[in-house]
Amino acid sequence: MMDALARIISETIEPNALAVDRDGTFPHAAIEALGRAGLLGLISAKGAGGMGEGLRAAAWAVERVGEACGSTGMVLCMHYCAAAVIEQHGPWATRQEIAAGRHLSTLAFSEVGSRSHFWAPVSTAKLVDGSDSIRLDADKSWATSAGQVDSYVWSSRSLASPTKSTLWLVPGKAPGLTYPAPFDGLGLRGNSSSPIQARNVLVPRTAMLGPDGGGFDIMMGNVLPHFQVLSSSCFLGIMDAATKKAAAHVAKTRLSHLSQSLADLATIRAYLARMRLKTDMVRGLLRDTLDAMEEGREDTQLRVLEVKAGAAEMATEVTELAMRVCGGAAFRKEAGLERHFRDARAASVMSPTTDLLYDFIGKAAAGMPLFE
Incomplete structure (x- = not known):
């Protein structure tokens, strides 16, 4: 699975990311490649012809794809969210089509x-x-x-x-x-x-x-955990991409009159450190959320609420720092940084929004019902 995904990213997703963003075009080639490799059926049961993997594997896949192209990462995220419901409640024929990589949902x-x-x-x-x-x-x-x-x-x-x-x-x-x-x-x-x-x-x-009437329970018990984890994974990938690109830029960009690189400036290194720290904090929260879900911990609901709020806040901060660190070069489309900066802004307004999540987290921390 890892090798197949790496190949699709390097051969299809990364080369098309600039055009997908510039033209606002749906990433058909990437989705078709993911389907052919069976990755659209990553969380489909083996009995239906899928890979039989769980949420942790899906989170890893979405993170890697999101790092290369945020748009494709979000399409994959929403497909897995829908597929999780269909796998639990949907018709056998549709489950088989998803498992075979021939069916995209959202x-x-x-x-x-x-x-x-x-x-x-x-x-x-x-x-x-x-x-x-x-x-x-x-x-x-x-x-x-x-x-x-x-x-x-x-x-x-x-x-x-x-x-x-x-x-x-x-x-x-x-x-x-x-x-x-x-x-x-x-x-x-x-x-x-x-x-x-x-x-x-x-x-x-x-x-x-x-x-009939059971939609709320499915949304809260199945969809919300998948969406919170997978959307956070996509934005973690975006943060990681911005951090790596900023570090690479300052390492190679030189101030000839001072015979030093931008990375020789302590202020620049401090910004990079903040970006790396914030990105790794989100990765740690994401992994702990998955641990809590898999272990059935008492704080699972709180972690599920926290992970997207944390990812949204940090993604905004990290990509803004990347723009500051790289200066005017970051404004060039081909550098990709301004794309990550724009993509990251979606995290805070995608439902449940960060403001709603803060309210829910506060209620959970205070022992209050979330929806009353």
């Missing part, structure tokens, strides 16, 4: 009506009279890989109660899905994070993932 949770409160959908699911079909109507505000995937793990209000939620497996080409505005963002420009409108989208009742 989450479609965030909505115009509830914004970053992704756990509280306002979109509807209604049983069509005289049939076994379900009509879905929604205004999704953002979905990574919108218009590019084979399926969405889709949230709506439940059939039985407007206060509960239900998840559905919605085909990517389902009639009634439209994309009102193409993504033209500041960072992660190739991840196709566009709004989705659903008008009279019909799916069979068997498309339900888990029980």
Whole structure:
């Protein structure tokens, strides 16, 4: 797995990263290469034809891909988040397609009506009279890989109660899905994070993932831990890339009139040290979060909440320091640093936002219920 991923990164992802960002194009070549290598089925069960790996392996893969291209890293992150739900609740045929690398999925949770409160959908699911079909109507505000995937793990209000939620497996080409505005963002420009409108989208009742009204439990118990860990891994990769590139730049850039490199300046070395320290702090928190989850520790929920908040804050700081350390050279597109700087800004506003996470962390630390 490691050798295959390294080859894909060096041959496909890294060479295309500049164009993916510059043109805002979806990284089709990278996703196809990951699929051919079986890496889209990394967490799929071996019985379905997948690699049978867990969240730790997925985190490593997303980190490595994110280091090379933040957009591709986020697409892979969201695929694994959706695949984790499908693996637990989805149809066998779809699980096999994911395992074989022929099926890309993503989450479609965030909505115009509830914004970053992704756990509280306002979109509807209604049983069509005289049939076994379900009509879905929604205004999704953002979905990574919108218009590019084979399926969405889709949230709506439940059939039985407007206060509960239900998840559905919605085909990517389902009639009634439209994309009102193409993504033209500041960072992660190739991840196709566009709004989705659903008008009279019909799916069979068997498309339900888990029980009706059980969406919240799946979101909190399955999706949130995967998203927190994997998105943090992507931004850790971005931080690592910025730190390495900044160090390489100051080591080779010379002040000829002083016969020294930028790295000979104590101030520059101190900035590099801060970048390295902050990056390694996030790596330590990420690994401890995975340890807590695997060991069933009492502080698992707290670590899951903390890891993305920590990664978001540190990614912003580290990439800003990289821009300062490298000066005017960092503004050149080909250097890649300003791309990492822009990509890192997405971490704090992706739901759950850093401000929401701080509130949740404070509640958890005080022994208060998170959603009351």
